[in-house]
């Protein structure tokens with residue numbers, strides 16, 4: 001399968017979420033940023049809105065939990081209809097148990113790393129996950145500038161995935177746009193979250209197609225196969 005483009009509804013109009021989901025038809029997943037004003041200094045939405053959104057769109061929901069006490073909350077987002085649930089390593093006391101619980105309830109389990117959190121301590125945990133998210137901005141807000149100092153971490157993570165022969169997807173989130181997506185793809189990312197670069201344009205569906213073309217081209221040129 002090809003690279004995946006996941007528009008982030010953080011940059012959409014929250015009063016028209018169902019329509020905003022329709023505006024990105026063709027996207028692989030809809031990225032839903034859940035923030036609790038504790039783990040990050042911003043507050044967005046929670047379980048009831050995820051439940052409503054999952055009924056309003058056929059695009060599967062990729063829930064990115066930027067919340068404390070992720071162990072307790074993550075399974076509730078699966079029950080609310082998320083197809084993929086990402087908890088932060090920094091907010092999770094029992095990542096193996098939580099990942100297993102997410103999978104047991106039928107969703108994909110994913111773990112996110114803030115920019116200052118290294119991947120190396122989590123190497124042995126990777127087989128428990130379906131996706132790893134490398135933040136390329138400090139979590140909390142859309143529209144921030146891409147941190148290109150994260151590129152070596154993306155590269156090292158791709159090497160670990162290859163070394164262990166894992167099927168793990170590698171997602172990047174934050175500042176992903178037409179001017180940064182190729183560098184992410186070349187470094188080894190295969191799932192791309194884009195908020196302002198999609199919803200900040202007049203034609204969000206066309207933006208998704210353009211980002212997909214760019215990422216596919218860079219992945220092919222880099223010579224590593226995206227095999228999911």
Ligand SMILES: O=C(CO)[C@@H](O)[C@H](O)COP(=O)(O)O
Nearest residue numbers: 010139140142143175195196
């Ligand atoms: O998780 C986050 C921010 O914390 C992201 O998902 C943003 O919503 C991405 O927005 P852009 O940087 O693409 O505008």
Ligand SMILES: [Fe+2]
Nearest residue numbers: 033064173193
């Ligand atoms: Fe996100």
